[in-house]
Amino acid sequence: MEYQHTSVLLKECIDGLKIKKNGIYVDGTLGGAGHSEEILKHLSSEGSLIGIDQDPSALKNAEEKLKNYSNFQAVHSNFHDIQNVLLDLSISGIDGLLLDLGVSSHQLDTPERGFSYMHDGELDMRMDTTSALTASEVVNTYNEDELTKIIKDYGEENWAKRIAKFIVEERKKKEISTSHELVEVIKKAIPAKARERGPHPAKRTFQAIRIEVNNELGIIKETIKSTVEVLNPVGRIVIITFHSLEDRIVKNTFKELASSCVCPPEFPVCTCGKESEGKIITRKPVLPSKEEIDCNHRSRSAKLRIFEKAD
Numbered sequence: 469m470e471y472q473h474t475s476v477l478l479k480e481c482i483d484g485l486k487i488k489k490n491g492i493y494v495d496g497t498l499g500g501a502g503h504s505e506e507i508l509k510h511l512s513s514e515g516s517l518i519g520i521d522q523d524p525s526a527l528k529n530a531e532e533k534l535k536n537y538s539n540f541q542a543v544h545s546n547f548h549d550i551q552n553v554l555l556d557l558s559i560s561g562i563d564g565l566l567l568d569l570g571v572s573s574h575q576l577d578t579p580e581r582g583f584s585y586m587h588d589g590e591l592d593m594r595m596d597t598t599s600a601l602t603a604s605e606v607v608n609t610y611n612e613d614e615l616t617k618i619i620k621d622y623g624e625e626n627w628a629k630r631i632a633k634f635i636v637e638e639r640k641k642k643e644i645s646t647s648h649e650l651v652e653v654i655k656k657a658i659p660a661k662a663r664e665r666g667p668h669p670a671k672r673t674f675q676a677i678r679i680e681v682n683n684e685l686g687i688i689k690e691t692i693k694s695t696v697e698v699l700n701p702v703g704r705i706v707i708i709t710f711h712s713l714e715d716r717i718v719k720n721t722f723k724e725l726a727s728s729c730v731c732p733p734e735f736p737v738c739t740c741g742k743e744s745e746g747k748i749i750t751r752k753p754v755l756p757s758k759e760e761i762d763c764n765h766r767s768r769s770a771k772l773r774i775f776e777k778a779d
Contacts, residue, residue: 475502476708476767480754481566482506484706484774490514491563494554496547496691497521501530503566508537515539518562520553522546522596546596548687551694561700569688570710570770571595571678579647583678585670588648593674593681603677607644612636622685622713623676631657631673650674675711688717692775696725696745699777704749710769715753722748722775749774 475481481503485493489512495504498521507517516539521527527542534540545553547567554562571583579589582603593603610618615632619625634657635644644650651670655663663669679685695705709715724730728744753771761768 474764474766475500475506476568476570476764476770477754477756477760477772478502478506480772481568481706481708482510484749484754484772485564485566485704486702487511488515488563492559492561493517493564493566494547494550494562495519495566496550497566497568498526498530498542499523499568500526501533503568504530504540505534507566508534508540511539513539516541518543518553518557518559520545520547520550522599524597546687548691548694550691551698554698561698561703562695563700563703565695565699565703565705567691567705567707569684569708569714570766582647583674585647585651585668585674588646591645591647591650593678595682599682601681603681604643604645606677606680607635607650608639618680619673619676621676622679623672623674624713625672625676627658627662633657647674679713685713685717688714689721692718692721693725696775696777701777701779703777705775706772707774708770708772710771715771715773718773719753722773725775744778746775746777749776 485507487493487507487510489510491511492515493507495507495517498504498519501519504517504519511517519530519540519542521530522545524544527544531542541557543553550565579587580592582589582592591602591604591607612632615635616629619631620628625631631654634653638644638653644653654670654673658669692705699705707718709718725745726748728742729738729740730742731738731740750773753773756767756770
């Protein structure tokens with residue numbers, strides 16, 4: 469399948485990075501390479517861009533798409549490992565990091581990847597197709613309590629306990645092996661009246677399983693903190709999120725980095741000695757325009773936040 473992906477908040481990301489022509493930048497979620505291509509257009513031959521992605525098909529596409537840029541290098545890794553990636557490339561500091569935490573259109577639209585409840589395919593959901601844990605393993609081997617917790621915490625699904633129970637009952641009869649088989653189980657679990665309101669009944673459960681398979685939430689805070697350590701002065705971190713769980717982590721981590729004191733409020737003077745590591749550029753998240761949402765409905769839930777390291 470041809471690799472297609474529309475970059476979300478493209479201009480806002482480029483503006484947010486405040487690109488220096490000779491700077492060193494990292495696109496930690498290379499994906500369809502739309503953001504990367506735009507970053508490269510703003511760099512001189514002395515600047516450089518490292519693109520990281522855990523999806524081999526994304527890397528292959530990006531290398532072909534950006535083959536005319538000699539100052540671009542693609543790396544098969546997870547953005548969580550950014551410090552080791554830079555160490556391997558003998559890079560001591562960068563001027564900016566971009567993270568687009570959404571699932572790419574290509575991943576959603578490729579049925580065999582199993583990401584979408586709209587297409588039938590094997591229950592996979594791995595962003596890194598070389599990793600071990602799949603959605604099928606989560607659905608067919610996690611116990612009822614584990615499934616309930618994942619669907620409730622990661623999917624914010626009110627019917628989590630009932631969905632988990634129905635999954636466990638269904639897999640006693642036979643393994644749940646495809647997207648549509650799982651969708652049917654979820655539909656049975658959620659009462660008809662509840663299914664009439666809100667998004668597709670399987671949306672939250674699919675999100676939850678995908679987050680579990682790829683450990684999406686567990687690595688965000690650590691990545692931000694480890695990136696700040698390798699950011700050059702006034703370097704920036706630009707992050708796009710697509711649901712409240714991710715956005716909350718980004719918002720709170722930026723706030724923690726920007727704060728200059730973490731002492732309890734009742735302390736008369738500061739004793740912690742913490743210094744602010746930078747400032748939050750976006751007090752409120754940047755949202756897509758109506759025009760962008762009309763052109764790309766998948767951008768409708770996107771939020772962009774920016775942090776700048778201290779000088």
